[in-house]
Amino acid sequence: MAKGSQKRIAGQNEKAVKNLRLGMIVPTILSIVLRLIFRRSSLPPSKGALAIYILTYLPALFLSRYLENIGTSRRDPTTGTLISSGEDLNQSGVTEWCFDILYVTWGCQIGSGAFGEWVWYLYLVIPLYAFLKLWTSFISPMVLGRSSAPPSEETTEKETLSKRQEKLRKRGERGDPRVRASRK
Known part of the structure; x- marks a missing residue:
């Protein structure tokens, strides 16, 4: 018998898969309809527009x-x-990035049908984001090295104190009698 969390995940996944299947059809149809309504002069699409769409x-x-x-x-x-x-x-990570790429693709498909082929330049967000992630995670630390400056005393003290210890310290600074009694 499946556990409750597996049933919940299965239900969420079934909805997501259904939306994925619709998402592969609806943007194409919307792109054609918007092209017919707003940009009738661009029919049939140019070879470049078709190549971008297929790619x-x-x-x-x-x-x-x-x-x-x-x-x-x-x-x-x-x-x-x-x-x-x-x-x-x-889940986050690769799965989330796959959905992001799909959403950008679908948005560019619909936008190109409504506004023109220049919308496909927004597709460059994907490689720019990938480069940013690579730069901040791998390239920058390897090329520029880690920060060699030692952390200040104030930051190390705050990192080591728990919330409760921080509250007790503040009470002690104010002269709260409960703190003095507990330290004796």
Whole structure:
């Protein structure tokens, strides 16, 4: 029998997978409809616009299939009981980044249909963010080195004191009789 948390994760994953499947269809349809409404002169799209669309759709398709595979729950075919809830699609890290890439792709698809091909420049947010993460996590510490300045006394004292110890210290500074009685 599955535990409550596995059932909760399985339910959340089923909703997320359903939204992923809709998310791969709806932005394409919206892009075409918005192009028909606002930018009829851009029909049919240029070869460059189609190339950009295909080049960004393929990674989005790969990522959505990946998320569907890891998030799909497995059930016993005869009894319908939950065997595995799949990976939690609400976890942070790589899963979260996959969703971010999908959201940026879908936004650029819809935006290019409504406003023009310049919206695809917003797709550059993805490699810029990846470079920022690489820089702050790996490159900068290796190239520039760690900070060699010793921490000040004040910061080390605050780090070592718990909240309770900090309260007692402040009470003692004020002359609270409860603190004096406890120290005797």
